[in-house]
Amino acid sequence: MSSLTMTHAPKGLEGVVATTSKICYIDGDAGVLAYGGIDIHELAEKSNFEETCYLLWHGKLPSENELKELCERLGAERKLDPAIITFLREVPKDAAPMDVLRTAVSALGLYDRDRSNNDHNANVSKAIRLTSQIAMMVAAYDRIRKGKNVVEPDPKLSHAANFLLLLNGERPSSTAERALDIALILHADHELNASTFAARVTAATLSDMHSAITSAIGALKGPLHGGANEAVFHILEKIDASGADPVEYVRQMLAQKKKISGFGHRVYHTEDPRATHLRRMSEDLCKSTGQPKWFEISRKIEQFVKSEKKLNANVDFYSASTYHVLGIDVDLFTPIFAVSRISGWTAHVIEQLDDNRLIRPRADYVGSAYPQHWIPPSQR
Incomplete structure (x- = not known):
């Protein structure tokens, strides 16, 4: 039996400090x-x-x-x-x-x-x-x-x-x-x-x-890690192609319980500091390339989601329009x-x-109670 005390971590290890780092x-x-x-x-x-x-x-x-x-x-x-x-x-x-x-x-x-x-x-x-x-x-x-x-x-x-x-x-x-x-x-x-x-x-x-x-x-x-900015741009494209009002389009998405990508963060409880720069970059690039609509749609969505859901834009939201006007394909x-x-x-x-040590956590067993016993096929 190990002398170490077992610590039960939350699902997804949210909030768990797993190592030290200087990076x-x-x-x-x-x-x-x-x-x-x-x-x-x-x-x-x-x-x-x-x-x-x-x-x-x-x-x-x-x-x-x-x-x-x-x-x-x-x-x-x-x-x-x-x-x-x-x-x-x-x-x-x-x-x-x-x-x-x-x-x-x-x-x-x-x-x-x-x-x-x-x-x-x-x-x-x-x-x-x-x-x-x-x-x-x-x-x-x-x-x-x-x-x-x-x-x-x-x-x-x-x-x-x-x-x-x-x-x-x-x-x-x-x-x-x-x-x-x-x-x-x-x-x-x-x-x-x-x-x-x-x-x-x-x-x-x-x-x-x-x-x-x-x-x-x-x-x-x-998709729960990468790909959020791709999802953001697909929303921008649909709004642009349909001519829909960005606020009404997103309002309908929320009513249908659909996720609005590019908002909220597991770690940040205020604005993602990276979004601050990407917002400015998106605005400058969209205007300088003659494509202001992408920033304008994005800004309306951001303001509505922040007002309605109290969620801040994260790093993915404005990177979508920024990458697009740089000539980068969505995928x-x-x-x-x-x-x-x-x-x-x-x-x-x-x-x-x-400074290595093997990373080997434990799992909290929630299966059938021990001990169970093997049963012949004819008796199952």
Whole structure:
């Protein structure tokens, strides 16, 4: 009999503190999100995605030389093994991008030069490679399925600008580049969300980085974790196509007990701090691209839901209209979440392996009372 006291956790482990971490701080009551102690508002206003990656991986901001070196390494790793390109060409053209990404990341592990090395420096190198490669794979698959050529990256461009170049085939405007850059910062990490926890559980078995990230992507694919911004945009599309009043449309959804995606959060009890920036970005981008309707519909929905249901918009709500006006297809919204969150996932895998203990909780048995007995088939 174990000497440890069994603690009974709530369903879904809500509110349970499962580990310690130096990566991400959240105060749900105050609406605070910080990476390495630096507030997300400050990072969104002053930093860039590359610098944020360094902060997550190393726990501090980089010097000028350290940032330059990281950008060079990200650029050098912005390439895919020909076998991966072949795989992307051979999967069914109607395959879901998240399914393709999950399988492709697993395949990447076969070709990684550090695949058998699980030490700290090797895993940082894998984190850099995966950050570059996942962005490339998402963009490359989208072009391949549309019958377009795969675009070569530009070493002079930022990570955000390169992704838009690889996706759309042309250099983005500075406004579009900065908008995606901020979106990547905002989505980079969020403590022990479902996909990050899945990655840490896998890593804790002393499995490899690629297996842990494959686990994370599998968890992100689930509609209760990823995909909410896709659902948001489908609502916006239906309202636009029907010419319906946004408030009346959502009122009818509520009357039919339908979920309005993009509102409320398991952790935040006030406005999601990421939504603050995405709201502004959506407004600016929608207006600058001549598509103000997407922000206007979104804003009316947000105001009504907040008034009627006392729910705040979360990170998914305004990312829907933001990604759309950046020229990103709806079924790529969740893969782009992975393009950003790979920085946080890999940071958590590194942290887990640096001070590891197998994650092995218990289950509260609620089945038939013990002991039961085997009964011959003829007597059942």
